[in-house]
Amino acid sequence: MLNINNLNKQFESRMRLGIMSVLLVNDWVDFSEMKDLLSITDGNLASHSAALEKAEYIEVKKEFVGKKPKTSYRVTNLGRKAFEEHLALLEKLINPK
Template identity: 70%
Template sequence: MGIISGLNKEFESRVRLGMMSVLMVNDWMDFTEMKNLLQVTDGNLSSHATALEKNGYIEVKKEFVGKRPRTSYKITDSGKKAFQEHLAFLEKMMRQ
């Protein structure tokens, strides 16, 4: 086991790091806001969101507002815990 073994592989991507960071401080964030904030493409955001959802780190809500579809994201309790552990390990690595 190397020095980086405590890092969560699911958070290696800058997009996923960004998504999780945003969701740590916002209850819900809609797709368009998240896309603009992170400056990524629709497909890029969508694929990273799917991966985070599959791991149980975020919740995805799809609804219609009027006749327009809206997708929103929220961090789950297990996502919060996993991300906090990831950040704590990064801090520990920096102190060594």
């Protein structure tokens, strides 16, 4: 039986949906690009990405390019599976054939 309570709570935020959507179709995405794509503030991106990283849904890479820090993100296998399951359940809720 389909139940809305079975949706993944990690993806309730539209920002987390956005982050995961961007990462599903890209390999690595850097902080500035993600921020621009989602029209999100630095703080919002940092907090939502930290939550997804804690859930092991995304990997965060911090490095220096020259003397400038660079943060990049990519989806993990666990994150890809969880997000695809979430989307599949949403589809079933919308179109329960």
